[in-house]
Amino acid sequence: MIRATRDGLRTTTGEDIDGMIDRLERLAADLKALRDGADPSALAxxxxxxxxxxxxxxxxPVLVGGATGHPTLPGKGRLIRTSDxxxxxxxxxxxRSMSRWYRLGRPLEAETTHS
Structure with missing residues (x-):
């Protein structure tokens, strides 16, 4: 959602409109690459x-999990929720979320299965 403020337009997360456009353009480029036959694992x-x-x-829909190597959320296994x-x-x-690609490690059920 976009909000109009005295300082200009902002998204609900406080991101400026140019930042949102950049994210959407990168998402659109990835979707076009997938449509044209690109390998998702190569993109990620x-x-x-x-x-x-x-x-x-x-x-x-979003994903939640422990992130390692995130560009703005440092740490190993840091619990995050992805964007859309x-x-x-x-x-x-x-x-692929709205913001970026994620490589999927083990799903939750693989970590909680007991032998």
Missing amino acids: ADATILDGWMEHYMPI LWVMTEDHGCA
Whole structure:
């Protein structure tokens, strides 16, 4: 959602409109590449690793899990919630949120299974 303030237009997260446009353009470029046959795992080759992940639904689908190598949320295995989930491809081991690609580590059930 975009809000008008005295300082200009802002998204609900406080991000400026140019920042949102940049994110959407990068998402659009990735979607076009997938449409044209690009390998999702190649697009996600340098992406943040999301371990212990599971699909999570709010009014929009997102992923939650322990992130390692995130560009703005430092730490190893830091619990995060992704932005809106746009592409989910377990077969290729990656997912594309509004903001970026994620390489999928083990899903949550793999970590909680007891032998």
